[in-house]
Amino acid sequence: MATTFTTHRQPLEYLGGVRRFPVPEDKTPWSVDYPGYHPVDYTAPRVLSRPVWADPDIRKEEEPEKPLQFNSLDGKVDRKSHMGTYQIMDKVPRNPVGRTGMIGRGLLGRWGPNHAADPVVTRWKRDGSGARVEREGKPVLEFVAVRRGDTGAWAIPGGMVEAGDTVSATLKKEFGEEALNSLEATDEEKRKIEEHINHLFKSGDKLYAGYVDDPRNTDNAWMETVVFNFHDDSGEGFSKLNLVAGDDAAAVAWTEVHSGLGLYASHSHFVRLAVEHRKAAW
Numbered sequence: 001m002a003t004t005f006t007t008h009r010q011p012l013e014y015l016g017g018v019r020r021f022p023v024p025e026d027k028t029p030w031s032v033d034y035p036g037y038h039p040v041d042y043t044a045p046r047v048l049s050r051p052v053w054a055d056p057d058i059r060k061e062e063e064p065e066k067p068l069q070f071n072s073l074d075g076k077v078d079r080k081s082h083m084g085t086y087q088i089m090d091k092v093p094r095n096p097v098g099r100t101g102m103i104g105r106g107l108l109g110r111w112g113p114n115h116a117a118d119p120v121v122t123r124w125k126r127d128g129s130g131a132r133v134e135r136e137g138k139p140v141l142e143f144v145a146v147r148r149g150d151t152g153a154w155a156i157p158g159g160m161v162e163a164g165d166t167v168s169a170t171l172k173k174e175f176g177e178e179a180l181n182s183l184e185a186t187d188e189e190k191r192k193i194e195e196h197i198n199h200l201f202k203s204g205d206k207l208y209a210g211y212v213d214d215p216r217n218t219d220n221a222w223m224e225t226v227v228f229n230f231h232d233d234s235g236e237g238f239s240k241l242n243l244v245a246g247d248d249a250a251a252v253a254w255t256e257v258h259s260g261l262g263l264y265a266s267h268s269h270f271v272r273l274a275v276e277h278r279k280a281a282w
Contacts, residue, residue, distance in 0.1 A: 018042045020101030028098035039219055043104040053162065054109035058091055070112055076164035081113045082210040082224050092220045097211055100219050108221040116225040117170040118158030118267070120207065120274045121179075121200075123232040125256055130235075138281035141257040143271055144238075146178050146249035148264055151215075155264035156271070157249065158225065167226045171204075172197045181246025193241075200237050204228035207273040214265040223265070229274045258282070 020040060027034040047054045058068060070079050070088055083096045093112035108114045125133040125140040133140045146157045159174035161167060175197060176182035182193050207227045214223035232238040245252040255261075257275055259282050261268050275282050 018102075023099045023101045030094070030098055034099065037099060039099070039101050039103045041103050042106055042218075044107050047105055047107065047109055051109070053160065055105075055111050058111065068111060077110070078115055078161070079110070079112055082226075083113075086112060095217065095219050095222050097222070100217050102218040103220055104218055105221040106218045107216045108218070108223070111221055113224045114221060115161040115167075116158055116212070116223060117161055117167045117174065118156045118225050118227045118270060119171045119175050119201070119204070120156055120227060120229045120270055121175065121232075121238065122229060122257075122274055122278065123235045123238055123254070126235060135281035138279065141275060141278060141280040142254045143257055143274070144175075144179050144243065145253060145255040145263070146245060147251040149248045149250045151264065152250070153264035154255070154262070154267075156227075156267045157252070167228075168201075171228060172201050175201075177246050178249040179243055179245070179252045180241060181244035183246050196237075196241055200232065200241075201230055204230045205277060207277060208270060212266045213269075225266075227270045227273065229277055231274075231278065 018040060021038055023034075023037070026032065027037070043057065048057060050056065055068060068074060068079065070093055071081070071085050072079055081096065086096045087094045105111065121144040122141050125142045127133055144157060145154045147153070148155050157175050157178035159170060159178070161170045165173075172194075176193055180193050180197075182190055185193060205228065207229050209226045210224060212223040212225050217223060243252045243254070257271055257280065261271060263271065272282065274280075
């Protein structure tokens with residue numbers, strides 16, 4: 001996956017009008033001198049209020065009671081990066097890809113890597129008779145997309161890996177919450193949803209593990225993810241699931257895959273990886 005910034009340096013409207021310091025493309029790498037670089041320092045108030053998913057503001061602690069163990073498994077919090085060992089500069093991690101125009105954590109809770117898991121759930125598009133639809137001699141995929149409540153962008157129904165959780169558990173939980181509205185389901189409905197998801201997510205193919213070109217990234221905090229493709233070849237498995245938007249998703253739908261998809265952050269790239277893996281039309 002290309003590790004160049006595309007969305008990071010754009011003004012983030014949902015950050016309350018906070019604007020990044022401009023970073024020309026050729027000044028993104030830390031190896032290139034940028035004497036006039038003065039990134040804006042921003043961490044969202046809700047992050048500073050210390051919810052369970054957020055670290056303390058270690059820059060303001062002279063001697064923290066419990067120093068964060070970067071580049072390692074810190075208790076239940078995974079602070080290792082898929083990119084390898086990252087540098088610690090002035091007590092905080094430095095984004096391994098380069099400058100973003102912002103220091104602090106922005107909307108992200110963890111210093112350094114913030115881990116997510118993203119399921120690309122696919123099936124073949126079929127016509128009225130049940131035959132697979134083709135485009136330019138290749139079968140056409142459909143995938144489950146959700147519309148984010150924060151930005152309005154369409155995305156994969158993934159989410160953050162919480163402390164102590166596994167990637168596998170997060171993939172199932174986030175798909176259930178965002179695409180099936182499991183949070184609002186009755187106990188019996190939740191049981192059925194869980195049974196279906198456990199069966200359908202029994203075998204997936206890992207497509208990617210690494211850095212995410214995410215608009216929330218800063219010089220000191222960034223998104224990383226593990227992406228799996230769960231494919232329903234017959235089309236009968238996922239048909240038993242009733243897609244209902246839930247949690248922080250505003251809408252959910254089976255969406256035809258094509259080259260004009262404009263999805264949140266790196267999600268278009270992840271769908272493209274599924275297309276290549278399935279030898280489908282793009």
